[in-house]
Amino acid sequence: MRDVAVVGVGLSKHVSKRRDVNIPELVWEGVSAAYEDAGITPRDLDGIITGNMPAFEGVNLPELWGAGHWGAYNKPVLRITTGGTTGGSVGHGAFYAVASGLMDTVIAIAFEKQSDGDSTAGLNTVAVADMAPFLSYGIDPAFMLAFGGGAVGVAVYQASSYMKRSGCTPHHLDKVSVLCRTNAAKNPAAHLKQPGLTPEEVARTALMQYPLRFGHVCPASDGACAMILTTAEKAKKLTDKPAFIRSVASCSEEGALVGIAAAGTANTDPCAQEGCKVAAANAYRKAGIKEPRQEIDLAEPYAPFAHQLLMFYERLLLCDEGEAPSILDSGSMELDGALPVCPSGGVISTNAIGASALERIAEAALQIMGKAGEHQVEKDVHKAVAHGWGGAVNLNVVAVLADTPTPRG
Amino acid sequence: MEREVAIIGYAQTPYEEDADASREILVLRAAREALASAGLSRDDIGTVITANNDYLDGRTISNMRLVEPSGACLKDESKVEMDGAYAALYALMRLLSGFHDVAMVIGESQASVYPTYAPGVMTLDPTWDRQRGLLNEVSAAALQARSYMNTYGISEEQIAAVAAKNLGNAVKNPLALRAVPGATVEQVMGSRMLCSPIREMCAWPATDGACAIVLAAGDVARKANRAAWIRGVGFYHDSYLTERPLDKMTSLKMAADKCYAMAGIEHPEVEIDLAEISELFAHEELMAYEALGFCAEGKGGEFIDSGATRMDGILPVNPSGGVLAANAVCAAGLARLAEAAMQITGEAGDHQVKGVKTALAHGQTGLCAQENIVYVLGGE
Amino acid sequence: MKSGEGLKNVKRMSVPFAPVFNWSVGNWMEQFFDGLKQKKILASKCAACGRVYLPPRMICERCFDKTEEWVELPETGTVETYTMAHVGVADNGELEDLPEPQIIAMVKHDGADTCMAVRVDAQDCNVGLRVKAVWNAEPDGVLDALSAYRALD
Numbered sequence A: 001m002r003d004v005a006v007v008g009v010g011l012s013k014h015v016s017k018r019r020d021v022n023i024p025e026l027v028w029e030g031v032s033a034a035y036e037d038a039g040i041t042p043r044d045l046d047g048i049i050t051g052n053m054p055a056f057e058g059v060n061l062p063e064l065w066g067a068g069h070w071g072a073y074n075k076p077v078l079r080i081t082t083g084g085t086t087g088g089s090v091g092h093g094a095f096y097a098v099a100s101g102l103m104d105t106v107i108a109i110a111f112e113k114q115s116d117g118d119s120t121a122g123l124n125t126v127a128v129a130d131m132a133p134f135l136s137y138g139i140d141p142a143f144m145l146a147f148g149g150g151a152v153g154v155a156v157y158q159a160s161s162y163m164k165r166s167g168c169t170p171h172h173l174d175k176v177s178v179l180c181r182t183n184a185a186k187n188p189a190a191h192l193k194q195p196g197l198t199p200e201e202v203a204r205t206a207l208m209q210y211p212l213r214f215g216h217v218c219p220a221s222d223g224a225c226a227m228i229l230t231t232a233e234k235a236k237k238l239t240d241k242p243a244f245i246r247s248v249a250s251c252s253e254e255g256a257l258v259g260i261a262a263a264g265t266a267n268t269d270p271c272a273q274e275g276c277k278v279a280a281a282n283a284y285r286k287a288g289i290k291e292p293r294q295e296i297d298l299a300e301p302y303a304p305f306a307h308q309l310l311m312f313y314e315r316l317l318l319c320d321e322g323e324a325p326s327i328l329d330s331g332s333m334e335l336d337g338a339l340p341v342c343p344s345g346g347v348i349s350t351n352a353i354g355a356s357a358l359e360r361i362a363e364a365a366l367q368i369m370g371k372a373g374e375h376q377v378e379k380d381v382h383k384a385v386a387h388g389w390g391g392a393v394n395l396n397v398v399a400v401l402a403d404t405p406t407p408r409g
Numbered sequence B: 001m002e003r004e005v006a007i008i009g010y011a012q013t014p015y016e017e018d019a020d021a022s023r024e025i026l027v028l029r030a031a032r033e034a035l036a037s038a039g040l041s042r043d044d045i046g047t048v049i050t051a052n053n054d055y056l057d058g059r060t061i062s063n064m065r066l067v068e069p070s071g072a073c074l075k076d077e078s079k080v081e082m083d084g085a086y087a088a089l090y091a092l093m094r095l096l097s098g099f100h101d102v103a104m105v106i107g108e109s110q111a112s113v114y115p116t117y118a119p120g121v122m123t124l125d126p127t128w129d130r131q132r133g134l135l136n137e138v139s140a141a142a143l144q145a146r147s148y149m150n151t152y153g154i155s156e157e158q159i160a161a162v163a164a165k166n167l168g169n170a171v172k173n174p175l176a177l178r179a180v181p182g183a184t185v186e187q188v189m190g191s192r193m194l195c196s197p198i199r200e201m202c203a204w205p206a207t208d209g210a211c212a213i214v215l216a217a218g219d220v221a222r223k224a225n226r227a228a229w230i231r232g233v234g235f236y237h238d239s240y241l242t243e244r245p246l247d248k249m250t251s252l253k254m255a256a257d258k259c260y261a262m263a264g265i266e267h268p269e270v271e272i273d274l275a276e277i278s279e280l281f282a283h284e285e286l287m288a289y290e291a292l293g294f295c296a297e298g299k300g301g302e303f304i305d306s307g308a309t310r311m312d313g314i315l316p317v318n319p320s321g322g323v324l325a326a327n328a329v330c331a332a333g334l335a336r337l338a339e340a341a342m343q344i345t346g347e348a349g350d351h352q353v354k355g356v357k358t359a360l361a362h363g364q365t366g367l368c369a370q371e372n373i374v375y376v377l378g379g380e
Numbered sequence C: 001m002k003s004g005e006g007l008k009n010v011k012r013m014s015v016p017f018a019p020v021f022n023w024s025v026g027n028w029m030e031q032f033f034d035g036l037k038q039k040k041i042l043a044s045k046c047a048a049c050g051r052v053y054l055p056p057r058m059i060c061e062r063c064f065d066k067t068e069e070w071v072e073l074p075e076t077g078t079v080e081t082y083t084m085a086h087v088g089v090a091d092n093g094e095l096e097d098l099p100e101p102q103i104i105a106m107v108k109h110d111g112a113d114t115c116m117a118v119r120v121d122a123q124d125c126n127v128g129l130r131v132k133a134v135w136n137a138e139p140d141g142v143l144d145a146l147s148a149y150r151a152l153d
C-alpha cells in the first residue's frame, strides 16, 4: 500500500441560502480554495472523486453538468454517494484512488445546496419507501418534512436510548451544543456561530420531540468541502507538514427499518451503533494504533444531534460506554482539553449534508497540519479520528489521520 | 498494477421488462449466484460496492437497503452512483490498496419502477436546458448520431447494422430481454422513428435486472475456480454535452489509451479478441470502434460492413447482444465486464466465441456517453 | 397463488410527488437572463484562452479561470447538428408522441464556442444551415425567449 497525504483543504462559507450562486459555482468556492491551499492547479490532478446527497436538489449526477467548474476538463471522475456518510465515502474513495497506485494526486469534492431542494422531495424520496415502518414507529411525518428525511424522528429514539444507557442528562445535551456552537464561532466556514452561548439558553429553545430541542439539532446549510490528496513523495514537494490518512474503514449494518417488523440489527437499539465500533476498530488496527484512548489526540465525530457527539465518542472506542458525559463535564473535550472534540463546531453547527462527513476528515487534517486558525486546538495533534454516520441509522465511516504515515513491519 | 486482480465469479439475473421481484430480491439472487460461482461464502467477502442511482430506484440513499441482500452486513460497503463498471473500478482500487482481498460488486436497476426517461432529463443543466424541454436521452443521442454521420459520411444503414447484429446475437443469450432471430438491417430501418436518425430498434430497451461479480486479489485469485485477470483500466470524463464536439467520443479514446498503456496493448485491433461495448444507441458502437482503435477515425461504418465484429468475425463485438438487448442501467457496464470474463473463461454458453484470450469491456455514464470506462481482461 | 404474485402492485405504489425545486441560477445566468429581457444575447468570455460560453459559465473549464468578460453576440448562428424529433419526454417521464414532429438543433451562435439546443421552425434542416433567433413577442418568461430559430433566407 502507498502512503496517502492530505496537502490541501478548501471550504466554502456555509449559510442557509446562497441565492447568488448555482450548484457548480458554490462548489467551485471550496474547490478553488483547496487548489490554492495545496499550491496546485487542476493540471496537476489525476482524478476527481465527488458526491453529494443524491435526490435532495433534484439534479441527477450534478457533476455531468457542473464538474467543468471544478477542474474536471478531460480528467477521470468517480461519483460516490452514500447518504449522510457521502462526504466520508468520497474521502475514502479519494484515499483508495491514491493508495491503489492508479492515481497520484486527486481531489475529493463533497457538497450540498439544500436551499435549492424541496423538503417535500426529501420527505418522499427518503421516507416513502420506508413509510410503513416509519409510521409503525409513531414518527411524525411533520418532523421529516421539516428536517429533510426523518433523521430527527429516528434521532429522538436514539437519544432517549443513549441517555438511559449512559446516564447522559438533558443538561449534557445543552452543554454539547455550547461546546460546538462556541467552537463554530471561531471557524470562518461554520454556519451557526454562537459565541458566548450558555447551556441555559439552549435549554430555553423549543422542544421538538423529547429529548431534543431546537438548540440540539443541526441547521440545513449550503456549502462545499474539497480536499487534495497525493502520495507521500509528492506531498514532500508541496508542504513541510502534510496530514497522512493512515486508514479508512466503513461498516454497514442491517437497516434500522428492515421490514414491517423493524427488526434490523441497527434498530435493536438505535444507540448501539455496533457498526461504528467495528469500523473504528478496523481503522485503528490498519493505522497501527493499539491504544486509541492514549494515542488519539482529537476527534471529529459526526453529530447532527447533540447526544451523538457523546454516543459516537464512545462508539469510536475513545472511552468506555457511558463515560462520555462525565468526560464532557471534565472539560477534556474543549479546544484546550486533553482530547478536543469537534473543534470545527461539528455537524450540529454546520450541515451541508453531502459535505459534512468530508468536513470531519478535513478538520482533522487542518488540525494536524496546524492550519485550523482560530479554532486550532492548544495541544499538538499527532493523531486524529474522523467519522461519518447515516443511512437508516446503519452506515458508519471512520478515517484515522496522523502527522506521520502508518509504521510498517 | 500494485497487485494482480481477477474476476473469479459472476452472475446476472435474467433481464426482463417487468421482473416479478423487488430490486432487493434481484440483488440477492445475483449476489448469491456470483458467490457460488466463485466457490466462496459471504465470510470470504471483505468489501462490497454497489452501483445504483437514487432517481432510478425512486428513493434516497438507495444503497442502504441493499446492505442485506448484497451480503454487506457488518462489512466495508460503499456505493458508486454511476454505471456498474465504475463500481468494479472502486472495488479494484480497494483491492489494489491492499486493504481488502475479495470484493463483491453489484449493479442493479429496475426500469419498471421509475419513469424511464426522467432520470436522464434530471441530469441536464437545471438553470437552462432542463427547463426548455428539448433535450432528453433520445434527442441528445440523435443529435450525436447526426453529428457523427455528417462528419464522417456514415449511413443510417450502417447504424442499423449494429442493431441487427446485436439483436441477432442476443438470440443465443438466454438472459437477454430483446432478441430478434435473424434480425436484418431492413427490419431495423422499418422500426419506429423516435428522433431521426434514432429508431426504436437502435435505442436501449427499458429493463429490470442485476449483475454481480466477485473480484479477488493475490492468492485468492490464483487459487480460484476460474480467473479473468484485469490487465488494464482507464476512465475519463467529457465536457457537458453542449460544450463539446459530439461527433467523437473523446473521453472513451482517452480511457482506451490509458487502459491499453497499462495492459501493454499496442495494436488493439489485433491484440483484442473480443469486446463487450455499452452501446445505449446503435451509433455509439460505431463511434466506439474508432475511439477504441479497432479501426481508423471515421471508418466505423466500413468496419461493421466488413463483418469484423460479427460473432464469426475477427473481432466479435457484443456476442451477448450488448445493451441494445438489455439495459438494466446501473448493471449495464458491469454486465459487459461479466460477459467479457465469461468469454475468457469459456463459460459464455451458446454465445461463446472460440479462443478468446484478451477481451475488452466498456461502460458509460451520462447523456451522449459523457463518461467512459474501459477494461482489458486476460486469461492465464 | 404463485409466489411473488401481487408484487407488481406493491412495486408500483404511487406516491403524491410533485417536488418544486428552487434552483439558484447564479450571477452569470442572471446576467444572461437580464440580457434576454432586452433582446440581447450575452455570452461570457475567458480572458486567458478567448473561449466564449453561451449560455455563459462562471468558470472556463479549460483554464479554470473566471470568465470576467462579457460579449454581446449576434442573433445568427449555424446548425452544428439536428434531429427531427417525433417523440419527447412527457411529464410522467415516459416517451410520448409529439403532436407534430419538431426539429431540435445544436446551434452555435456566431462568435460563440459552445452550442445551445434550440427548436428550428423549418420544414427541413441540415448541418451547416444558417439560422437566426426569433424573439417571442411575449415570451413566457426568459427561458423560452431564445428557443425558436428560423432559417436565414
Ligand SMILES: [Zn+2]
Binding pocket: C046, C047, C048, C049, C050, C051, C060, C061, C062, C063, C064, C065
Ligand atoms: Zn479559458
